[in-house]
Amino acid sequence: MTPGPSVLFPGEEEPDQPAQVEDPSCFGDLHLDQVADFLNPAGQVDLRSVFRQRLTTVASVEARLHVFADLERDADLVAGLRRFVDAQKPVQQALEVASGPSYPRERDGWFLEAAQRDLACVADLDRLLRDRPGLRSALGAIARHVVALVDGTAHRRLHTDADAARSALGTVRYQVRIQGARVTVSLDDAGDDDFSAEVTRSFARLRQGPAPQVRAASAPQQLQANHVESKILGLVARLDPAPFAELARFRSEHADFRDPVLLRFATEIQFYLRHLDLMAALSAHGVPFCHPRVEVDPDQEEARGFVDVALALRSGPGALVPNDVARSGAERVLVVTGPNQGGKTTFCRAVGQLFHLTGLGCPVPGTAARLRLATSIDTHFERTEDAADPGGQLEDDLRRIRTVLDRCGPGSVVLVNEMFSSTSLEDAELLGRRVVDQLARTGALTVWVTFVERLARLGPAMVSLVAEVSEDTEVRRTFHVRRRRPDGHSYALALARRHGLLRQDVLACITAGHDPDTRKGSEER
Structure with missing residues (x-):
């Protein structure tokens, strides 16, 4: 276990438990795999295992929400942390070259480069967090750790030794003479070889005005020397070994210069930064976010103004209809x-x-939320019938819901979508009654989407929610889901009425010799 504070697992959670390498079974049904794709862009550190792993205590959930609160009220802090994360990439890049197949002295040089880049990262983070007001979350513990690190003896020695090694390399002066295929290397004791002043004097009489400002085009950095450059470096080190010995000593004495807490922090903080990116993307489409109130076994639960996150990522501004839900x-x-x-x-x-x-x-989409801390989330969504399954879709439904019933309890959340649709209405009602009754007795919170309206009238454990249609035409979907008793309307009948396909409409058309399609109402046009 990495010692020191953690922003992802502060206090009660275990940060080093085995990571979940596969999506939970509910991810596909809930489109959480699509949300995970947004939060884990290509080329970035993969944090899917963190996104898969729900916390187990209310205190841990609240600790993460405190981190979000610190970030949401301090845009400069967020920008500084993004710079810190980005600055880790060149450090890692230099370390990869330092441990690669290049020549030993070249590897030592890149190791020093990595250490100095890391020192600059830590210094920037120290300036960002030292004496920063208002840090009430685990970020405050990180700030205290950074201050103690920078002020500590070991870090100061690392800084001093890195400067000494760089200064020693700065004393190396050499000349290279190339005659055909022969390359001669010798030390240069001539002193300053900056000829810029002499060149300026020589061409002063040709000067007619201020020189134009020209910005050189940046060329891609070559991280590794070629074999000729490496051979020259070896000859220089043979002629002047002391600076290179200092470089090798630095690597030997500071082999593990990266602070493990900050190394972990650079990964963990990305979880928060990416969720802030998600919030910003959806806020631009008019989706609000709130901090949920979390309880183990709340007597009341509610969420107001929430939307489907995956659908929101694919939709434009104003395209979503928010909904509310509550139970008590x-x-x-x-x-x-x-x-x-x-x-x-x-x-x-x-x-x-x-x-x-x-x-x-x-933070969750919506204007307010009071929810349980789910101990498990299970889904049972309709599957396409497999012709190779001898039991058929009904037996598959029963097997799958049996698995859910075996593991759910008072803290569970179960989401069922159109189960038993392959049976008759009577059988769907009979089986649905038995499953719903067992789910209610476990204490799990269940959302049951069904065409069997009678299930909503079974008793006090049931809450009836109806996806409404407009009052004028009865067939225009509003996409609002309201708490009310089902009204028993036959929407198939309403659709038939709209398209002129009721019995009397068809008979009238046959009698008059008209095409029923010409009877479409003005509201459709």
């Missing part, structure tokens, strides 16, 4: 009914995302 007391199962394509699945998915993001200790 004995209410455990949210039964969502309404027309097809009315937003029921999106609502269910968004609720699951809320609980996962809350478990990560992240």
Whole structure:
């Protein structure tokens, strides 16, 4: 375990437990894999294992939210931390060359370069965090660690030794003479070889005005010397060995110059910075974010103004319809009914995302949220029937929900979408009653999307939510999911009425010899 403070696992959580190398089974159904893709861009440190791992205590969730609070109120702090993260890349790049297949003295030189780059990073971080007001989170512990590190004896010695090694290299002066294929190297004791003043004097009489400002084009840096350069370096080191001995000594004495706490911090803080990027992207589309209130077994739970994060990332400004949800007391199962394509699945998915993001200790989309700390999140979404499965879709549904029932408990969240759709209405109601009853008795919070409206009337554990349609036409989806009793409307009948396909409409068209398609209402046009 790395000693010292951690911004991802402050206090009660174990930072070095085995990382989750695969997405949890609910990720695909909830589109959390798409959110993970946004938070882990190509070429960056992969933090998917952190995104997969929900926290286990309320204190840990609140500790992460405190870090977010510090960052959200201090834009300069965020900008400085981004610079710190970016500055780690050239340090690592130099270390990779220093441990690569290049020549020994060249590797020693790149090791010194890496150390000095790292010293500059730490110095910048110290200036950013030292005496910074308002750090109430684990960032305050990082700030104290940086101050103690910079003021410590070991760090000062590292700085002194790095400067000494660089100064020693600065004394090396040599000449290279090339005659055909022969290269001769000798030490240069002539002193200053800066001929710029002499060149200026020689051409002064030709000068007619101030020289134009010319910016040289930057060329890509070549990190490794070629074999000729390395051979010359070896000859110079043979002629003047003392500076190179100082360089080798520096590497030997400071082999582990990087501070492990700051090395971990440079990775961990990216979790917060990337989620801030997500918040900024969605805020530009009008999506608000809030800090959830988290409890182990709350008597009441609610979320207001939330949306599907994955859908929001693909949508433009103003394209999303926010929703609210709430439960209290004995209410455990949210039964969502309404027309097809009315937003029921999106609502269910968004609720699951809320609980996962809350478990990560992240701000969540919405204006307010009070939620449980989910001990597990399970999904049962409709699957395409596999012709090779001898049991068929119904048996697959039963096997999968049995697995969920076996592991869920009072802290669980279960999200079910259109289960038993392959059966008759009567069978779907009978099986649904039994499963819903067992889920309610476990204490799990369940969101059950179904076409069986009677499940919403089973008792006090049920909450009826309806995906509404507009009051004028009965078929225009509003994508609002409201808490109310199902009304038993046949939306298929409403659609038939809209398109002139009721029995009397068809008979009238047959009698008159008209095409039913010509009967479409003005509201469709």
